[in-house]
Amino acid sequence: MTVTRSALANELLDRLGWSSRTCHELVDIFFAEICAGLAAGDKVQLPRFGVFVLREKKARPGRNPRTGEPRDIAARRVVTFKTSHHLRKHCNRGVYLPPMDRGNQEVHDQLTTVGPPPEPQ
Template identity: 35%
Template sequence: MNKKELSQTLSHRLGITCKESQQYLDTLCEVLSEEFQKGNSICLQNFGLFSCRQQPGRPGRNPRTGVPAHIPSRTIVKFKPGKGLMKTLNP
């Protein structure tokens, strides 16, 4: 399911227009991004936990040429499913 299909499903279930549900999804994505930039985790009860951490830079190499290269640090986002989600996936 992509963002457009999710927006259509939300609009049907909530009885709102597709444009409103798309605005809702855009706002949700913005809020999640802002919180991850601050280094905060997001816990949605019975759904799961989104957490982020900073992965430090490290030495590496180009697999094609074998030339050593530096891999810069980056932010990693992880998702850990909650018990409620796991119950619906594995009844």
């Protein structure tokens, strides 16, 4: 399953009961703020999720893979993402509990002690 903007907005709609339009606008604003922060050269930190960083790559020589012809690759900015320890831990266990779902500590402890995810078939 792929998580899309629409799926995120629908999840907000189900959880919060706001209007569909409001939920879609909220998702769009969220991503626009991340893009604006990166475009300004800022680091975007999402606690318990990860960090987006804009890196400058220098110009370098390269080759056209089809023809083998040498070409110059222009300098550019690229976005990198580093996952947080919490996200890696939860992905490796196959369980992710967002902070809002932690009302019952006993259930949380049971779910976070699950072993590694099953082997793919």
